[in-house]
Amino acid sequence: MANFIRNTQVKAMTSIWTAKQKARELAGRTKEALANREGQGTLDVAITVLISIVLGALILAGLYLIVDSTVLPTITQRIKDMFDYAG
Known part of the structure; x- marks a missing residue:
C-alpha cells in the first residue's frame, strides 16, 4: 500500500513538473514572438x-x-423561341 501511495505521488509530481516546464517553454516562445519586430x-x-x-x-x-x-x-432567344406558340 505504501508503494502505491509513493508511486502515485511520484507520478503526480512528475506530471506537475512536466506541465510547468511546458508552460515555461510556451511563455518563452510567446515572449520571443511578441518581441520580434523584424516584420520579415x-x-x-x-x-x-x-x-x-x-x-x-x-x-x-x-x-x-x-x-x-x-x-x-x-439564352433569351431560346426562351422566346420555346414560348412562341404562333408558329
Whole structure:
C-alpha cells in the first residue's frame, strides 16, 4: 500500500513538473514572438494578396463580359423561341 501511495505521488509530481516546464517553454516562445519586430515576410504577403485580388477581379470581369455578350442573348432567344406558340 505504501508503494502505491509513493508511486502515485511520484507520478503526480512528475506530471506537475512536466506541465510547468511546458508552460515555461510556451511563455518563452510567446515572449520571443511578441518581441520580434523584424516584420520579415509581411511585405511579401501583402504584395501576393494584392496581386491575387487584382487578378481575381480581372478574371471575374472577363467572365462577366463573356456571359453578358455571348451567353445571355442566346439564352433569351431560346426562351422566346420555346414560348412562341404562333408558329
